[in-house]
Amino acid sequence: MTAVGPIHNRDVEEARNYHAATKHSYWSVRLGGHVLDWTNKPHPYKVYSGLPVVALPRDVTPPAMETLEAVSAFGSNKPGPVDLHRLAQLLFFCAGLTKKKVYPGGEAQHFRAASCTGALYEIEIYTVCRDLPDLPAGVYHFSPVDFALRRLREGDFRGELARATADEASIEGAPVILALTAIFWRNAWKYQARAYRHFYWDSGTIVANLLAATASARLASRVVAGFIDARVDRLLGLDTEREASLCLVSIGAHSPAPESPKVLPIAPKTVPLSKREVDYPLITQMRAASMLASEDEVRSWRSAFESKPAPPSGEKLFPLNPIERERFPVQTLGEVILRRGSTRRFAQLPITFRQLSTILERSNCGISADFLGGSGTTLLHTYLIVNSVEDLPTGAFHYSCSQQSLRLLKEGAFRREAGYLCLDQGLGIEASVVVFFLADLNQILNRYGNRGYGAAQLEAGIVGGKMYLCVYALGLGATGTTFYDDDVTEFFSPHAQGKVALFALALGRSARAPGRVTRLRPGAD
Ligand SMILES: Cc1cc2nc3c(=O)[nH]c(=O)nc-3n(C[C@H](O)[C@H](O)[C@H](O)COP(=O)(O)O)c2cc1C
Structure with missing residues (x-):
C-alpha cells in the first residue's frame, strides 16, 4: 500500500473539492437537515484560566479621521507611536463590544465593532509586541468581554514572527503585530463546513476596521497572509485541532525586532466552549492543505499576484x-x-x-x-x-x-x-x-x-x-x-x-x- 503523505499547498484539488462541497444551492439548503442545538451553542468568548490580566484603558479616544478618508488610505510607512492607549483604541474599534440589543422576549445579545456571520464571533485576536509605554513586551490574548489582555508569554517575540514570515519587512519592523485566528466550532456550530469560508470573511471585516483605524492614527499597517503556520500557532499556544491562525497585521514601523527568545511549548488552559463539539473534517483538511511549512515556501508564496482584468463586454x-x-x-x-x-x-x-x-x-x-x-x-x-x-x-x-x-x-x-x-x-x-x-x-x-x-x-x-x-x-x-x-x-x-x-x-x-x-x-x- 502506498503511504499517503501530508497534503501540500500545491495539491489544489483540495480547495476545489472544499469549495464544491460547501456550495449553497436551492436544494442543499432545503435538504441539508442541519438543526441548531441551542442547548449546545458555543460560548462567544475564549476564557483562559489563570493567566495574568492586563486591564486595557477604558477611556479610549474614538478614531477621528473622516471615515471615507480612513477607509481608502493605502498603507503608509509612518513609524508613529503605539502605546497601551493606542492599542486599546485599535482593539476596541475592530473587535470590541459596541452594542447590546435586548429582544422583545428580554434576551440580550452583544454585538461587536465589525460584522460577523451569525454574530458568532469566532475570530480571536492576539498581540505580539515590543516593550510599549505601559505594556511590557509579550504575547497577549485580547478579551473583548472584560476589555483586557491575558499574557501568554513575557518577552519580545516579534523576531519569531519575522522568521515565520520569512523576514517580511513590515513584520520585522513593526512594534506591534496582531494575529487573527479562528475557533472552528464557534462558527461551525451553525454553518458546518462552510464555516472555513466565514473565518476569512469575518476576519476581513475586522481587518477593514483595523486598517482604517491605523490610518486614522497615521500608523503604517500591512496584512500578511504568508507564514509558517506551525510557528505562529505554537507562539500563540493554540490548540490546533480547534483553532488556527489566519493572518497577521503589522502596526507601526521602524522598530526592528531583536532575535526572539526560544519559543517553548505552552498549552494554556481554557474553558470549553460548549458541552460537546462536532468535528467537521472538511475544515481541518482544508486548513492542513493550505499550510506553509518552510521559509522558502513562504517566500515563493508571497510574490505578488498579477490580476487579469475581466474582458470588456457588455453594453454601456x-x-x-x-x-x-x-x-x-x-x-x-x-x-x-x-x-x-x-x-x-x-x-x-x-x-x-x-x-x-x-x-x-x-x-x-x-x-x-x-x-x-x-x-x-x-x-x-x-x-x-x-x-x-x-x-x-x-x-x-x-x-x-x-x-x-x-x-x-x-x-x-x-x-x-x-x-x-x-x-x-x-x-x-x-x-x-x-x-x-x-x-x-x-x-x-x-x-x-x-x-x-x-x-x-x-x-x-x-x-x-x-x-x-x-x-x-x-x-x-x-x-x-x-x-x-x-x-x-x-x-x-x-x-x-x-x-x-x-x-x-x-x-x-x-x-x-x-x-x-x-x-x-x-x-x-
Ligand atoms: C459575510 C457575512 C454574511 C452575512 N450574511 C447574512 C445573511 O445571509 N443574512 C443576514 O440576515 N445577515 C447576514 N450577515 C449579517 C450578520 O448577521 C451580522 O453581521 C451579525 O449579526 C452581527 O451584527 P451587526 O453586523 O449588526 O454588528 C452577514 C454578515 C457577514 C459579515
Missing part, C-alpha cells in the same frame, strides 16, 4: 461620479463604527449614483497585503445588481476598478432574482444594490495553491468590511449576505463564466429594525 459604460473630497460627510471613523450595525430591513428607496460611486471608489483603493501588489491589485471581480439607484438603469453590472466605471451587462428589473440569489432573503429584494465579489479560482489556485483560497476570501471580507464603513459614513445601511453559489455565477454569465462567488453585500436605505439597542463603552456590559 457608466463612469463613476464620486462625491468630491471637500464635500464628504463629516462622519469620523469612530462615530461610524459605533453606529454601524447590519441592516435588517431596507426601505426600498433609491440611493444616488454619486453615493454608489463613492462607496465603490473608496472601498476599492487597494489593500497593503503580502499577497497583493501595489494599490489596484485585487483577486476579486465585482458584480452588482442595481435595484434602485438614481441616474442608473436597473440591471446587472460589472465594476471595473482600473477604469473606475460600471459596465451594464444586462438591463432589467432584477429585485426578485436578487432576493433569490441571497438565499431567498428579503434583503436582496429590498436593497438598492447587491454587490457580489467573485474570483477566478483557477487563476488563484495556480498562483497561490490552496492558501490562495483563504487569501481571496480574506480580501473579499476586507473590501466588504470597507464597504460597510463607507455605506454607513454616507448615512445608508448595509448587510453581508450569503448566496446560492452557482446561481450567482450563472446570473452574471457569460461575463462571470469560470468564476466563483465569494461574498455578497446588500446596501440601501435602512428601514427601522425592531429591538432596543444600547451603545456600549469599552468594558461596559
Whole structure:
C-alpha cells in the first residue's frame, strides 16, 4: 500500500473539492437537515484560566479621521507611536463590544465593532509586541468581554514572527503585530463546513476596521497572509485541532525586532466552549492543505499576484461620479463604527449614483497585503445588481476598478432574482444594490495553491468590511449576505463564466429594525 503523505499547498484539488462541497444551492439548503442545538451553542468568548490580566484603558479616544478618508488610505510607512492607549483604541474599534440589543422576549445579545456571520464571533485576536509605554513586551490574548489582555508569554517575540514570515519587512519592523485566528466550532456550530469560508470573511471585516483605524492614527499597517503556520500557532499556544491562525497585521514601523527568545511549548488552559463539539473534517483538511511549512515556501508564496482584468463586454459604460473630497460627510471613523450595525430591513428607496460611486471608489483603493501588489491589485471581480439607484438603469453590472466605471451587462428589473440569489432573503429584494465579489479560482489556485483560497476570501471580507464603513459614513445601511453559489455565477454569465462567488453585500436605505439597542463603552456590559 502506498503511504499517503501530508497534503501540500500545491495539491489544489483540495480547495476545489472544499469549495464544491460547501456550495449553497436551492436544494442543499432545503435538504441539508442541519438543526441548531441551542442547548449546545458555543460560548462567544475564549476564557483562559489563570493567566495574568492586563486591564486595557477604558477611556479610549474614538478614531477621528473622516471615515471615507480612513477607509481608502493605502498603507503608509509612518513609524508613529503605539502605546497601551493606542492599542486599546485599535482593539476596541475592530473587535470590541459596541452594542447590546435586548429582544422583545428580554434576551440580550452583544454585538461587536465589525460584522460577523451569525454574530458568532469566532475570530480571536492576539498581540505580539515590543516593550510599549505601559505594556511590557509579550504575547497577549485580547478579551473583548472584560476589555483586557491575558499574557501568554513575557518577552519580545516579534523576531519569531519575522522568521515565520520569512523576514517580511513590515513584520520585522513593526512594534506591534496582531494575529487573527479562528475557533472552528464557534462558527461551525451553525454553518458546518462552510464555516472555513466565514473565518476569512469575518476576519476581513475586522481587518477593514483595523486598517482604517491605523490610518486614522497615521500608523503604517500591512496584512500578511504568508507564514509558517506551525510557528505562529505554537507562539500563540493554540490548540490546533480547534483553532488556527489566519493572518497577521503589522502596526507601526521602524522598530526592528531583536532575535526572539526560544519559543517553548505552552498549552494554556481554557474553558470549553460548549458541552460537546462536532468535528467537521472538511475544515481541518482544508486548513492542513493550505499550510506553509518552510521559509522558502513562504517566500515563493508571497510574490505578488498579477490580476487579469475581466474582458470588456457588455453594453454601456457608466463612469463613476464620486462625491468630491471637500464635500464628504463629516462622519469620523469612530462615530461610524459605533453606529454601524447590519441592516435588517431596507426601505426600498433609491440611493444616488454619486453615493454608489463613492462607496465603490473608496472601498476599492487597494489593500497593503503580502499577497497583493501595489494599490489596484485585487483577486476579486465585482458584480452588482442595481435595484434602485438614481441616474442608473436597473440591471446587472460589472465594476471595473482600473477604469473606475460600471459596465451594464444586462438591463432589467432584477429585485426578485436578487432576493433569490441571497438565499431567498428579503434583503436582496429590498436593497438598492447587491454587490457580489467573485474570483477566478483557477487563476488563484495556480498562483497561490490552496492558501490562495483563504487569501481571496480574506480580501473579499476586507473590501466588504470597507464597504460597510463607507455605506454607513454616507448615512445608508448595509448587510453581508450569503448566496446560492452557482446561481450567482450563472446570473452574471457569460461575463462571470469560470468564476466563483465569494461574498455578497446588500446596501440601501435602512428601514427601522425592531429591538432596543444600547451603545456600549469599552468594558461596559
Ligand atoms: C459575510 C457575512 C454574511 C452575512 N450574511 C447574512 C445573511 O445571509 N443574512 C443576514 O440576515 N445577515 C447576514 N450577515 C449579517 C450578520 O448577521 C451580522 O453581521 C451579525 O449579526 C452581527 O451584527 P451587526 O453586523 O449588526 O454588528 C452577514 C454578515 C457577514 C459579515
